[in-house]
Amino acid sequence: MEGLCKNCGQMHLVSAETQEEADRIASESCDCENEAKWHRMMEENVEMLCGEQSRDLNFIPLDDTSLRYVKTTCELIHAGFISNAKFSAANSEIKINGVLGKVDIKRTKKQTNQMTI
Numbered sequence: 128m129e130g131l132c133k134n135c136g137q138m139h140l141v142s143a144e145t146q147e148e149a150d151r152i153a154s155e156s157c158d159c160e161n162e163a164k165w166h167r168m169m170e171e172n173v174e175m176l177c178g179e180q181s182r183d184l185n186f187i188p189l190d191d192t193s194l195r196y197v198k199t200t201c202e203l204i205h206a207g208f209i210s211n212a213k214f215s216a217a218n219s220e221i222k223i224n225g226v227l228g229k230v231d232i233k234r235t236k237k238q239t240n241q242m243t244i
């Protein structure tokens with residue numbers, strides 16, 4: 128059936144049971160540029176890399192305040208107010224860079240092994 132993207136109004140052919148579902152699928156699969164969509168994707172990515180889900184990548188999750196800081200930094204870079212940021216948190220280094228209108232987040236684990244005998 129036909130679903131309508133809530134962001135740009137574009138029509139998409141989707142398989143859905145109800146109009147509501149069709150519109151939701153159309154909105155999610157539409158590749159239009161949209162701030163709300165960007166924001167949702169950014170939140171998901173930051174959660175994956177720095178939130179509880181980062182345990183799957185063998186990272187220590189950031190505390191809520193730091194996590195908010197990462198998201199705010201992404202927003203500031205996205206808005207063009209700052210160009211990059213680098214900081215250390217939860218035994219890792221986090222680099223956020225604005226590259227050609229996109230925001231790159233890189234998290235590197237600080238791992239040092241030392242033995243004193």
Ligand SMILES: [Zn+2]
Pocket residue numbers: 132133134135136137154157158159
């Ligand atoms: Zn759209």
